[in-house]
Amino acid sequence: xxxxxxxDATGVLPALIILSxxxxxxxxxxxxxxxxxxxxPMVMVMVLIFWLLFQPRYVGIFSAFAIGIIADLLMDxxxxxxxxxxxxxxxxxxxxxxxxxxxxxxxxWLIASLGLVVFQxxxxxxxxxxxxxxxxxxxxxxxxxxxxxxxxLLTLRRFAR
Numbered sequence: 092x093x094x095x096x097x098x099d100a101t102g103v104l105p106a107l108i109i110l111s112x113x114x115x116x117x118x119x120x121x122x123x124x125x126x127x128x129x130x131x132p133m134v135m136v137m138v139l140i141f142w143l144l145f146q147p148r149y150v151g152i153f154s155a156f157a158i159g160i161i162a163d164l165l166m167d168x169x170x171x172x173x174x175x176x177x178x179x180x181x182x183x184x185x186x187x188x189x190x191x192x193x194x195x196x197x198x199x200w201l202i203a204s205l206g207l208v209v210f211q212x213x214x215x216x217x218x219x220x221x222x223x224x225x226x227x228x229x230x231x232x233x234x235x236x237x238x239x240x241x242x243x244l245l246t247l248r249r250f251a252r
Contacts, residue, residue, distance in 0.1 A: 133207065133211075133236045138243060147185075208233065
């Protein structure tokens with residue numbers, strides 16, 4: 092199904108992309124109990140991966156860097172850690188998109204899972220080098236993000252074509 096009205100309307104798709112990032116950022120900082128916060132999926136990264144896969148002409152490496160800086164500010168991490176990890180994800184997705192001819196639901200889920208793993212491993216390596224800490228509880232968030240990726244895909248897919 093093609094939704095050409097989003098491509099033809101001036102400014103509608105970029106506005107939807109920005110709105111999706113605003114909603115994702117509010118979901119990322121919504122207060123939860125400490126036990127539930129460990130299970131919070133990485134919503135900002137999942138939305139970033141979605142737009143990198145399905146609208147690469149609007150969302151690219153610079154957008155990934157900007158979203159990473161915003162995530163650093165929202166989540167009170169060292170400035171640049173999530174930005175670096177987001178740029179790494181964008182580069183990995185750009186490289187893998189060269190080899191993918193048809194992007195169906197399963198291949199999008201596998202590529203998104205690869206992007207989420209790259210993001211989390213990059214954060215772990217940066218935190219280990221910079222802060223000399225390793226937060227193993229982030230693996231739960233990674234697992235929940237991989238499981239909940241189809242929800243993001245089903246929610247945003249109608250705007251992607």
